[in-house]
Amino acid sequence: MSGPDGQPFFRSRWVDAPAGVEELDPAQLAPGFRAGGAHCGLKGGGKTDVGLVVCDEETVTSALLLTRNASAAAPIRVCREIVDRGRIRAAVVNSGNANAETGAQGYADALAMCERAAKALGIAGEAVAVAETGTIGVPLPIAAVLPGIDAAAASLSAGGGDAFSDAIVTTDRWPKRCTLKLDGVTLSAQAKGAGMIEPNMATMLCFVQTDAVVTDPAAELQAAVDASFNRITVDGQMSTNDCVLLQATGASGEPLPEGLLAAVLTQLAVEIVREKQALTVPYIPGYLAFREGPALRTAIQKLRHAFGVICFDGHGIAHPRRCGIAAFLGVELDLPAVGVAKSVLCGTFDEPADAA
Secondary structure, three states: OOOOOHHOOOOOOHHHHHHHEEEEOOOOOOOOOEEEEEOOOOOOOOOEEEEEEEEOOOOEEEEEEEEOOOOOOOOHHHHHHHOOOOOOOEEEEEEEEEEEOOHHHHHHHHHHHHHHHHHHOOOOOOHHEEEEEEEEEOOOOHHHHHHHHHHHHHHHHHOOHHHHHHOOOOOOOOOOEEEEEOOOOEEEEEEEEEOOOOEEEEEEEEEEEEEEEEHHHHHHHHHHHOOOHHEEEEOOOOOOOOOOEEEEOOOOOEEEEOOOHHHHHHHHHHHHHHHHHHOOOOOOOOOOEEOOOOHHHHHHHHOOOOEEEEEEOOOOEOOOOOOOHHHHHHHOOOOHHEEEOOOOOOOOOEEEEEOO
16 A cells, blocks of 8 residues: 555545556556665654665656746756756655755755766766755755765665655655556656645655656646646745656556546645645635636635645635635635535544545
């Protein structure tokens, strides 16, 4: 099972699991990929804080979506300026230091991470994405990180999904990852995120690997992110470090099953909101569901800074019962087009078994 406490990965009523999907051990990556992790000292207690994921196939198609924050962190700027987004073979990640607001030295450090990973893997630097997450405004201890990259490279294995997942988390209370099989295609994914959640994109890192044939990875990833990470907010704070990477080898010879990527990213988005709810919100009194339209985007913005929110096509927004819907959202809604789900009380975002 891929979820916390041995639960199934697809367990939210907001997500329609593709029919026939099989859940595999999330430690096992999609065929053709390896991952690993190591400790370099960014996180205390010997916790894994440097990770690598690499595609062993020389031919790979990829897509990379990055934060729109005008004050983007050093690794984002390296990805924008150096990395070939359509041919990414690997990603190097650290957790514990965001390397944001660190000036020219921070950029040089992010570039050094890219180059060190490329050397360790024997691939070109422009084929290595860099991602970092953690404390903002603190210089990256690059002298510790670079040997950590070497150690992570030495640990690479096809069963390294758990180590990599551990390496990318910060305040997350449980891992967010899965490996799934459907229609001859295997897809694995790892994500992190719990705070600084704001649409376009919600704060998080996410890495997806598949052996499917993906002819237009940029369009596939954008559509899936628009339906998932771009529709959640917890505190309205846009991160400096958001990053979503899709890599596909095409080795299976089968196309990416329709709806699979969107379903995976949607469940991961739910996990991010669920995490925030578990940390800060004592209860959620109800759900408001309404159709796609201009009101949706406005509502998402109005709901920032309040509660962990989840907004999907025709599904829902969690909202405080004490506020009138129209007053809280600050928008006029066509009530005949609005459905209000039955009110529920719960300790976290877990849905009751009988929830419609």
